[in-house]
Amino acid sequence: xxxxLSINGSGHDLDLDPxxxxxxxxxxxxxxxxxxxxxxxxxxxxxxxxxxGRRVNACLTLAVMCEGREVTTIEGLGAPGALSSMQKAFVExxxxxxxYCTPGQICxxxxxLEEAKQGWPSYxxxxxxxxxxxxxxxxxERMSGNLCRCAAYPNIVDAIEDVAxxxx
Numbered sequence: 827x828x829x830x831l832s833i834n835g836s837g838h839d840l841d842l843d844p845x846x847x848x849x850x851x852x853x854x855x856x857x858x859x860x861x862x863x864x865x866x867x868x869x870x871x872x873x874x875x876x877x878x879g880r881r882v883n884a885c886l887t888l889a890v891m892c893e894g895r896e897v898t899t900i901e902g903l904g905a906p907g908a909l910s911s912m913q914k915a916f917v918e919x920x921x922x923x924x925x926y927c928t929p930g931q932i933c934x935x936x937x938x939l940e941e942a943k944q945g946w947p948s949y950x951x952x953x954x955x956x957x958x959x960x961x962x963x964x965x966x967e968r969m970s971g972n973l974c975r976c977a978a979y980p981n982i983v984d985a986i987e988d989v990a991x992x993x994x
Contacts (some may be wrong), residue, residue, distance in 0.1 A: 829890050833858065834902025842889055849873045849884035852899060860900035860929045864973075871972030874930035875899050881937035883971075900929035903936060911992065912936050915985035923976035931972050935986045938968045942990075960990045 827844045830837055833856060840855055849866075852858040852875070864872030866885050873884040876898040904910035912932050915921070922928040942958055950967045951958045958964055965986050966979070974982065 827890060829893050831889065831892055831897060832895070833897045834899060835896075840889070844888065844890050846889050847885055848875070848877075848882075848887040848889045848892055848897065851889035852884060852897075858899050858901055861933075862926055862929060864927070864930075869973075870927070870930075871934060872927050872930045874934045874972060876933055876937055879937065879940060881934050898933070900933055903932065910936070911989050912939075912985070915988045916982070919981045919985040919988060921978055921982040921985040923974075923978050927972060927974045927976075931969070931974065931982055934969060934972045935982075935989070938965075939986070939990055942968070960987070962987070965990075 827842055829840050829842050831840060831851065833852070838856055840851060842851060842855065849861055849863060852861055853863070861875055861884055862872040863885060864870035868883040868886040871883065874881050875884045877887070877892055878895050904913045912935050916928060916932055921931070942960055945957045947954045947958060948964060948967045950963050962983050965983050969982065
């Protein structure tokens with residue numbers, strides 16, 4: 827199936843089986859290996875990318891579903907020497923150990939901050955009507971779809987708090 831995907835601001839014409847996931851299209855057809863295949867069941871978040879600014883599990887999303895939409899991967903958030911604020915914070919706060927989950931964590935955290943700015947509540951939000959305060963508990967809940975087997979969670983939350991504080 828002929829499909830045109832906009833990935834990190836560039837168009838890519840692909841001929842894909844309609845069953846190919848976005849993750850496999852990124853990794854196997856486009857060579858963008860930043861997004862990782864962890865569980866391949868949408869449970870770990872290692873494959874998290876942004877589609878039109880919203881976080882999605884690329885392993886559960888068909889590539890053809892993204893035609894006409896903007897996909898942003900970890901490679902599109904920043905580049906060596908020009909890291910995004912979230913990428914810098916993860917480095918500064920040592921928000922990674924093995925690094926396998928880090929691309930998904932950073933993409934998820936980037937979108938999560940935007941969700942909070944828009945006032946989206948989470949399970950632990952006290953008030954459903956106003957913009958939630960990004961407490962450690964709130965950040966942890968919002969990031970609960972991204973697992974880290976190395977248990978770098980305190981540093982990940984520190985990094986997110988740092989960026990959230992600088993964007994206020």
